[in-house]
Amino acid sequence: MERLEIDGPRLWRSLEELGRIGAYEDERSKIVGVNRLALTAADGEGRALVRRWFAEAGLEVRVDRIGNCYGRRKGTRDLAPVMSGSHIDSVPTAGRFDGCLGVLGALECVRSLNDRGLATERPIEIAFFTDEEGARFGTDMLGSAVAVGRLPLERALQLTDRDGLTVEGELRKIGFLGTHPERLPAPHAYVECHIEQGPILRAAGRDLGVVTGVQAISWQELTIVGKSAHAGTTPMNLRRDAGVVAARLILRLHEMATSGEYGEMRATVGAIDPVPGLVNIIPGRVRCTVDLRNPDDAQMARAETDLAAFVQTLASEYHVQIESRRTAKTPRIHFAPDVQAVIARHCDEARLSHQPIISGAGHDAQELSSLCPTAMIFVPGEYDGISHNPREYSTPEQCTNGVNLLYRTLVELARA
Amino acid sequence: MERLEIDGPRLWRSLEELGRIGAYEDERSKIVGVNRLALTAADGEGRALVRRWFAEAGLEVRVDRIGNCYGRRKGTRDLAPVMSGSHIDSVPTAGRFDGCLGVLGALECVRSLNDRGLATERPIEIAFFTDEEGARFGTDMLGSAVAVGRLPLERALQLTDRDGLTVEGELRKIGFLGTHPERLPAPHAYVECHIEQGPILRAAGRDLGVVTGVQAISWQELTIVGKSAHAGTTPMNLRRDAGVVAARLILRLHEMATSGEYGEMRATVGAIDPVPGLVNIIPGRVRCTVDLRNPDDAQMARAETDLAAFVQTLASEYHVQIESRRTAKTPRIHFAPDVQAVIARHCDEARLSHQPIISGAGHDAQELSSLCPTAMIFVPGEYDGISHNPREYSTPEQCTNGVNLLYRTLVELARA
Numbered sequence: 001m002e003r004l005e006i007d008g009p010r011l012w013r014s015l016e017e018l019g020r021i022g023a024y025e026d027e028r029s030k031i032v033g034v035n036r037l038a039l040t041a042a043d044g045e046g047r048a049l050v051r052r053w054f055a056e057a058g059l060e061v062r063v064d065r066i067g068n069c070y071g072r073r074k075g076t077r078d079l080a081p082v083m084s085g086s087h088i089d090s091v092p093t094a095g096r097f098d099g100c101l102g103v104l105g106a107l108e109c110v111r112s113l114n115d116r117g118l119a120t121e122r123p124i125e126i127a128f129f130t131d132e133e134g135a136r137f138g139t140d141m142l143g144s145a146v147a148v149g150r151l152p153l154e155r156a157l158q159l160t161d162r163d164g165l166t167v168e169g170e171l172r173k174i175g176f177l178g179t180h181p182e183r184l185p186a187p188h189a190y191v192e193c194h195i196e197q198g199p200i201l202r203a204a205g206r207d208l209g210v211v212t213g214v215q216a217i218s219w220q221e222l223t224i225v226g227k228s229a230h231a232g233t234t235p236m237n238l239r240r241d242a243g244v245v246a247a248r249l250i251l252r253l254h255e256m257a258t259s260g261e262y263g264e265m266r267a268t269v270g271a272i273d274p275v276p277g278l279v280n281i282i283p284g285r286v287r288c289t290v291d292l293r294n295p296d297d298a299q300m301a302r303a304e305t306d307l308a309a310f311v312q313t314l315a316s317e318y319h320v321q322i323e324s325r326r327t328a329k330t331p332r333i334h335f336a337p338d339v340q341a342v343i344a345r346h347c348d349e350a351r352l353s354h355q356p357i358i359s360g361a362g363h364d365a366q367e368l369s370s371l372c373p374t375a376m377i378f379v380p381g382e383y384d385g386i387s388h389n390p391r392e393y394s395t396p397e398q399c400t401n402g403v404n405l406l407y408r409t410l411v412e413l414a415r416a
Numbered sequence: 417m418e419r420l421e422i423d424g425p426r427l428w429r430s431l432e433e434l435g436r437i438g439a440y441e442d443e444r445s446k447i448v449g450v451n452r453l454a455l456t457a458a459d460g461e462g463r464a465l466v467r468r469w470f471a472e473a474g475l476e477v478r479v480d481r482i483g484n485c486y487g488r489r490k491g492t493r494d495l496a497p498v499m500s501g502s503h504i505d506s507v508p509t510a511g512r513f514d515g516c517l518g519v520l521g522a523l524e525c526v527r528s529l530n531d532r533g534l535a536t537e538r539p540i541e542i543a544f545f546t547d548e549e550g551a552r553f554g555t556d557m558l559g560s561a562v563a564v565g566r567l568p569l570e571r572a573l574q575l576t577d578r579d580g581l582t583v584e585g586e587l588r589k590i591g592f593l594g595t596h597p598e599r600l601p602a603p604h605a606y607v608e609c610h611i612e613q614g615p616i617l618r619a620a621g622r623d624l625g626v627v628t629g630v631q632a633i634s635w636q637e638l639t640i641v642g643k644s645a646h647a648g649t650t651p652m653n654l655r656r657d658a659g660v661v662a663a664r665l666i667l668r669l670h671e672m673a674t675s676g677e678y679g680e681m682r683a684t685v686g687a688i689d690p691v692p693g694l695v696n697i698i699p700g701r702v703r704c705t706v707d708l709r710n711p712d713d714a715q716m717a718r719a720e721t722d723l724a725a726f727v728q729t730l731a732s733e734y735h736v737q738i739e740s741r742r743t744a745k746t747p748r749i750h751f752a753p754d755v756q757a758v759i760a761r762h763c764d765e766a767r768l769s770h771q772p773i774i775s776g777a778g779h780d781a782q783e784l785s786s787l788c789p790t791a792m793i794f795v796p797g798e799y800d801g802i803s804h805n806p807r808e809y810s811t812p813e814q815c816t817n818g819v820n821l822l823y824r825t826l827v828e829l830a831r832a
């Protein structure tokens with residue numbers, strides 16, 4: 001049988017068209033990035049475009065009560081569908097590939113099936129999930145977590161952004177507060193194509209990565225409460241400067257992650273928000289986020305324990321209070337070996353080089369993995385695989401390779 | 417001659433009334449603070465109230481082209497006036513005394529003269545100056561610096577806040593873009609009453625402080641440019657994390673100020689602004705402010721040189737760029753010994769204990785000191801003299817003592 005091929009240029013044009021929604025020019029680099037933060041007007045516009053494309057591809061479209069959008073292509077038999085998808089929301093400083101490649105790639109698979117009039121036994125269902133990034137409402141994989149039942153719908157709808165706006169209100173505002181039940185019946189399998197967002201595949205010269213799972217992720221928000229006071233008149237020994245405590249924390253985390261003492265740990269303090277945040281006032285309060293990643297659950301647990309102890313030490317040393325709030329926590333996820341094997345075999349058949357790789361980022365696939373056999377295909381990225389940055393870039397060839405693999409895998413899995 | 421006395425309860429009522437404009441309740445402490453950031457609607461409302469009070473006290477009121485507001489009480493002779501005043505703008509998390517005590521205290525002196533029908537030979541002129549805090553447009557003592565000719569009017573009017581709004585536009589919006597020439601003819605003398613904003617007088621049990629001058633102040637804004645990237649996928653050794661560099665800077669400054677190696681240096685990083693500031697993105701850029709104070713110009717110069725060298729070291733060590741922008745710089749200011757002597761003598765006569773004290777904060781008085789003999793009276797504050805904080809508090813008795821001294825000093829200086 002002739003090998004199935006998607007229409008690479010059409011995939012690329014779709015990526016470009018969606019990438020124009022929320023586009024902005026980076027002040028310094030002059031590179032055009034994407035800002036489609038979840039449930040903003042730009043996200044709403046992007047969603048409307050993709051939903052229209054779903055419908056134009058003949059899919060039966062539904063939107064659920066957390067705003068996840070599904071498009072179903074009927075199979076010849078009434079069986080659980082093979083599923084694929086990702087997200088189209090972005091961080092505020094994004095490129096055009098993160099998430100979108102998975103959604104538009106799945107759409108391209110359906111379009112290619114349509115072009116050739118191919119039927120599958122199992123239905124094929126494609127999806128974009130709400131707020132995968134967590135950049136606005138503080139909880140990532142929001143939509144898929146609700147779909148698989150890990151997060152209660154009511155709690156998700158009541159989450160608020162910095163301005164106190166709720167998920168529910170913002171979904172309604174952009175016309176994506178659907179009525180379809182949010183709990184997803186278990187698909188037969190789930191496969192997601194995504195950019196690697198890291199340097200490994202590109203450095204190793206691989207065409208594709210077969211993802212073995214996702215490293216453990218731990219997010220917390222720390223609030224350091226000291227005492228704001230006048231910068232000019234307050235003697236150094238009377239200060240309770242929350243900014244100095246935050247600096248100690250940032251450097252300790254950096255040291256923990258670079259020391260090798262906690263395995264392959266990564267640590268990031270991305271948000272640092274001093275109050276009142278003015279040149280001549282000692283910060284009385286600093287809110288900061290802590291993002292820990294580890295491919296090993298035991299190392300993660302040890303790092304969390306040691307961090308908590310260090311935070312206690314800081315609190316006594318500087319006479320400040322430090323409150324901690326958990327915002328996300330997922331264990332190490334293992335993807336289905338048999339689905340990985342299908343992907344690897346198709347790589348071999350197409351003479352595309354590949355290697356197993358663990359995902360550094362969280363993905364909707366990790367939520368779906370609690371429902372059904374799941375795996376992911378990683379596409380390499382240029383410039384050290386930089387992502388969450390306007391420089392994010394995978395070549396047309398890299399994208400086509402990844403979606404061709406997705407296409408062949410979905411079609412194979414759709415056999416009853 | 418009977419000793420001159422102001423009406424303390426009236427002064428207190430005025431402080432309370434002005435303090436209600438821009439009042440807010442602190443989220444945590446539930447204490448009511450004041451937010452009258454320069455040229456906001458609240459500042460405009462405060463200005464309108466005080467201008468009305470100036471007029472009701474029979475003063476000839478004028479507003480200049482940078483929004484400084486002056487009220488003149490005629491003398492019996494046409495001589496250079498004795499001047500007093502301060503500011504009524506505030507940092508966003510303020511109490512009700514900073515600046516306001518100087519303006520409303522000067523007003524109370526005029527009201528008291530009016531009550532007794534007392535004439536002075538020299539005119540008495542009272543003032544509130546625009547944006548003393550510098551908390552919005554980045555340059556403190558803005559109005560008084562323009563009035564004495566240190567800062568060109570055009571440059572001041574074009575300064576912008578974080579949203580790109582100009583001083584000129586915001587002055588116009590609140591109706592305080594005056595037409596009177598901004599350059600102030602030299603007064604005969606300038607005396608300002610202000611809260612200490614520090615712990616020294618209260619700890620020493622003094623009724624008042626006779627201010628000898630102002631320590632040197634250096635403000636700069638540093639922008640650290642690294643590379644934003646995905647927190648989960650970017651290996652530690654490939655990061656250029658601007659947040660980690662900011663943390664190093666904060667701790668080095670803290671160390672410099674606490675080591676004693678730079679004399680009585682104080683150092684504060686009040687603003688820390690990572691971009692994009694999200695949990696799962698390595699900060700690609702951090703803007704932060706540096707506030708240095710030193711009673712010794714030579715020590716300040718040495719600290720600035722050493723800091724600049726450290727910044728260079730950080731830039732090479734972390735492969736980041738660090739840009740520095742100077743936002744304020746004033747040398748050690750020495751106040752007029754003869755005016756200090758008048759204040760000290762009146763303290764002695766009233767059996768109020770006092771001591772010489774150097775100001776840790778910048779004040780409009782330091783600008784006026786380039787025009788005429790100048791001094792300040794400091795009123796102690798409770799709670800370690802905390803300021804730029806809703807807890808800021810001086811008792812009615814402390815305020816009355818300070819303004820009584822101001823009253824007697826102004827009247828004495830107004831003799832030809």
